[in-house]
């Protein structure tokens with residue numbers, strides 16, 4: 001999916017919501033455990049109930065890898081289900097990959113070709129040659145960690161090198177990489193006060209913003225400082241939406257949570 005197609009969807013749905021499909025078998029409704037594939041059954045119900053309210057889904061691959069081959073099969077069924085039934089929805093494999101060049105190429109093939117995701121999250125620590133293999137894929141997006149939502153972000157990302165914070169080096173340096181137009185960045189909602197500085201460096205790029213909901217980030221603050229002319233934001237909420245209830249009505253309750261965020265977004269877009 002191209003960035004302009006994503007922007008069109010945002011305007012049409014009046015939503016820049018990304019729903020995180022982080023499935024934990026200990027948290028899903030007990031009746032689903034009787035299904036052949038409880039993870040996919042859960043995701044399918046959530047997708048069926050929420051697809052009109054969001055523009056993106058983000059399965060974090062850790063929640064699938066933790067269940068071995070069955071988890072990976074559930075991830076494959078989930079991305080295929082979204083692509084076949086809702087091709088207008090942007091998909092993000094939150095895998096945080098990145099390695100030496102030939103290995104990164106294999107990671108990119110895994111998520112862009114085998115699993116047909118629109119985007120994958122990548123860690124910048126190994127530098128340009130670890131990220132460019134992802135950027136080489138046309139109409140696919142590489143979402144690089146810039147300033148993350150967790151407390152540990154202050155361990156390295158905000159430390160200064162040559163008088164400038166590491167996350168700013170990441171943003172500035174990556175702008176010159178080959179196919180940099182395919183880059184998006186992760187900035188945590190809990191770091192909203194950094195967004196004005198971030199927008200000075202990358203005014204036009206899309207930002208994936210996790211941390212609203214369970215981590216306490218505030219949607220209004222993120223929008224105030226992070227929005228650009230194309231909206232430029234995908235706001236992710238995972239636990240805050242998908243675990244709204246663990247009864248039979250779980251999908252409907254998730255849709256209520258998603259709708260509350262979508263309505264807030266529609267007002268901001270007015």
Ligand SMILES: O=c1ccn([C@@H]2O[C@H](COP(=O)(O)O)[C@@H](O)[C@H]2O)c(=O)[nH]1
Pocket residue numbers: 020022060094147148149150186187188210211212213214215236237238239240
């Ligand atoms: O800085 C980051 C980068 C990634 N994440 C991921 O986003 C979701 C957030 O889930 P919630 O349940 O809405 O807190 C999860 O998959 C994280 O691994 C992040 O939180 N922060």
